């Protein structure tokens with residue numbers, strides 16, 4: 001006799017009742033319930049504690065690779081606050097010949113003054129540069145429920161009677177987005193487990209649609225150059241903004257330095273005195289200003305104290321900061337610290353250095369705001 005298979009409603013993993021230490025565990029009594037969730041999802045939901053999983057990047061890639069063979073609509077979600085860091089490289093490999101919609105999530109984090117139309121055009125231009133031509137682009141806040149109805153209606157139209165796969169990097173808010181759509185349709189909230197820990201969804205979760213097709217949540221791909229992988233789980237809260245970002249403006253002279261906690265450093269090298277630099281970072285992250293000539297010593301002495309995060313326990317494993325120089329040639333350029341935020345420079349002809357932990361990315365782009 002074969003046993004009926006159960007899958008966790010929260011994360012998609014196949015349920016097993018044998019080994020509490022392995023993923024997918026649920027006590028056998030849980031199988032009698034209408035909605036089955038695994039122990040890991042239970043703990044995430046009720047205690048906000050995460051149990052590490054044994055799945056590797058390859059496991060997640062395998063799941064996504066299967067999508068290229070389907071006839072479906074692909075919805076790629078990016079985190080608008082970490083656009084470059086949360087971009088899913090090689091999407092065309094997963095998408096195959098299928099149509100693609102691009103959804104920029106977490107728009108609630110950007111200052112209210114930002115015009116949505118401009119941002120959508122910016123996203124289109126960035127996508128093109130990154131080699132993707134989506135059929136359409138949307139901006140939403142899954143957390144706040146902004147523009148969900150409109151985007152869901154567009155998905156319904158574009159899917160043309162096909163299945164829909166929601167894909168993207170880990171932590172961009174795919175599951176939160178799908179929960180919102182479910183809520184719009186059925187009124188039921190928080191069906192799928194979401195959390196601020198990367199790697200929450202473990203396997204494809206099928207949400208049945210009226211015509212026998214399905215909306216699928218998928219596990220996020222891990223971008224190893226994201227800052228999130230270099231900080232302690234507790235510090236994730238410090239670097240991840242939860243509310244609208246309040247831009248901080250610094251008037252800097254040549255030879256001045258800003259530290260973002262101890263996670264990143266910005267040197268204003270040359271380009272004239274009294275220049276404005278606008279920092280878009282989590283409101284909770286400390287910015288410390290100093291003279292560039294004192295910066296190395298300050299960092300050595302005060303990393304983990306004045307300059308924190310990182311904090312005491314993970315100082316030993318914290319990678320050294322590596323420097324990249326940028327010559328700003330165009331007005332309104334962003335210097336991006338992947339996963340942490342960015343600095344907007346208004347004037348051209350400025351030389352700066354950006355420092356991030358080895359493995360994290362820095363880049364410049366046309367200003368988002």
Ligand SMILES: Nc1nc2c(ncn2[C@@H]2O[C@H](COP(=O)(O)OP(=O)(O)OP(=O)(O)O)[C@@H](O)[C@H]2O)c(=O)[nH]1
Pocket residue numbers: 105106107108109140141142143144168169170171172173174175176177193194195196197198199200201202218219220221241242243
């Ligand atoms: N500020 C803000 N935060 C959001 C939004 N949507 C999701 N989040 C937060 O982003 C984090 C990740 O959300 P999830 O929905 O679990 O992300 P995911 O893409 O499903 O992640 P994986 O399952 O790991 O791939 C959570 O802390 C959410 O609360 C949003 O619109 N605005």
Ligand SMILES: [Mg+2]
Pocket residue numbers: 174175176193194200201217218219220
């Ligand atoms: Mg998820």
